[in-house]
Amino acid sequence: MQAIAQLRRMLTESRKSLYDRINRLKKEKNVVVLAHYYMSPELQLSTAEGGCADFLGDSLGLSLEAQKTNAENIMFCGVRFMAETALIVSPDKKVFMPDVSSGCSLASSISAKDIIELRKKYPGLPVMGYINTYAETKAELDICCTSRNAVSIAGSLDSDKIIFVPDIFMGQNLKEAISKKYNKDLILWNGTCEVHEQFRNETMNVSDDADVEMLMHWEVPGDTAREQLKIRKGVVGSTGDILNYVKNSNAKKFYLASECDLGESLKKSNADKEFITPCIKCPYMKQNTLEKLLASLESIGTDTEDQYRITLDAHIIERARIPVLKMLQFN
Numbered sequence: 370m371q372a373i374a375q376l377r378r379m380l381t382e383s384r385k386s387l388y389d390r391i392n393r394l395k396k397e398k399n400v401v402v403l404a405h406y407y408m409s410p411e412l413q414l415s416t417a418e419g420g421c422a423d424f425l426g427d428s429l430g431l432s433l434e435a436q437k438t439n440a441e442n443i444m445f446c447g448v449r450f451m452a453e454t455a456l457i458v459s460p461d462k463k464v465f466m467p468d469v470s471s472g473c474s475l476a477s478s479i480s481a482k483d484i485i486e487l488r489k490k491y492p493g494l495p496v497m498g499y500i501n502t503y504a505e506t507k508a509e510l511d512i513c514c515t516s517r518n519a520v521s522i523a524g525s526l527d528s529d530k531i532i533f534v535p536d537i538f539m540g541q542n543l544k545e546a547i548s549k550k551y552n553k554d555l556i557l558w559n560g561t562c563e564v565h566e567q568f569r570n571e572t573m574n575v576s577d578d579a580d581v582e583m584l585m586h587w588e589v590p591g592d593t594a595r596e597q598l599k600i601r602k603g604v605v606g607s608t609g610d611i612l613n614y615v616k617n618s619n620a621k622k623f624y625l626a627s628e629c630d631l632g633e634s635l636k637k638s639n640a641d642k643e644f645i646t647p648c649i650k651c652p653y654m655k656q657n658t659l660e661k662l663l664a665s666l667e668s669i670g671t672d673t674e675d676q677y678r679i680t681l682d683a684h685i686i687e688r689a690r691i692p693v694l695k696m697l698q699f700n
């Protein structure tokens with residue numbers, strides 16, 4: 370563990386001049402840097418730790434930070450739908466990314482037209498959409514949710530049947546939780562997260578050690594969560610649920626069935642615990658790098674800023690704000 374900490378320190382020092390340039394530009398151009406837990410370790414590092422992130426969080430935490438920031442500019446280190454959400458909640462700010470082309474297999478699995486068709490097929494049913502959707506799709510939703518508030522939002526809706534899009538696996542897991550807690554049912558769409566769908570019972574090979582506890586994001590297949598929780602202790606839930614579970618558990622060994630770099634935050638705050646993971650990385654999240662972050666900051670206020678800036682039509686922002694602001698009341 371000490372060797373890892375030392376290695377981390379050496380790596381940070383070798384990047385010091387890059388961090389210095391980034392932090393200078395942040396001040397000069399009045400920028401707040403928001404980073405998701407799935408960023409590479411060097412982008413997760415806070416300014417206090419010698420890095421450049423002002424806030425590290427899950428999709429809900431970062432949306433709330435974007436809403437309340439006083440900074441003129443937001444630099445979003447995450448994926449595009451998250452940066453779009455930042456603009457939706459703070460339309461008077463400029464939102465930038467290190468790489469605006471960073472997608473998401475869930476967000477690209479559903480369009481605004483698909484929601485319109487679903488409404489025709491199931492008239493009168495509320496449509497709850499995961500934050501992992503693009504702004505045009507959000508504009509057609511009744512309410513948005515993140516992994517952290519999906520259960521309470523479903524519980525709050527005045528209907529026994531809810532359309533949930535686009536993650537079929539998260540939907541399977543939510544369905545179980547929601548039917549137990551509220552006796553409600555979900556109608557699902559067929560999207561999947563290309564990272565979490567890889568956690569299959571047949572291939573996971575957890576450990577022979579029966580004391581290993583499971584940390585599974587909602588986005589893993591429903592039968593993975595069901596089968597694993599029959600044989601081991603653990604949690605299926607949001608990134609926030611995973612972090613809380615580890616903090617409150619007496620176990621010493623965990624299997625992480627989520628994005629590999631979430632392990633970085635888990636290790637940092639639980640140095641006495643061990644995390645096993647096949648280390649599956651989200652290729653879209655990893656499109657963000659320190660070098661691209663620097664280039665994006667340099668562009669702000671120049672004629673190349675459009676390359677790094679997130680823009681949306683005003684009428685889409687106006688319509689997408691309704692389901693997103695409803696969601697932010699559940700935190």
Ligand code: 13P
Nearest residue numbers: 427428429515516607608
């Ligand atoms: P969180 O809502 O837990 O941050 O998850 C976002 C995501 O993209 C998970 O794959």
Ligand code: SF4
Nearest residue numbers: 473474562563564651
């Ligand atoms: Fe999308 Fe999955 Fe990557 Fe999250 S981990 S951004 S859901 S592809």
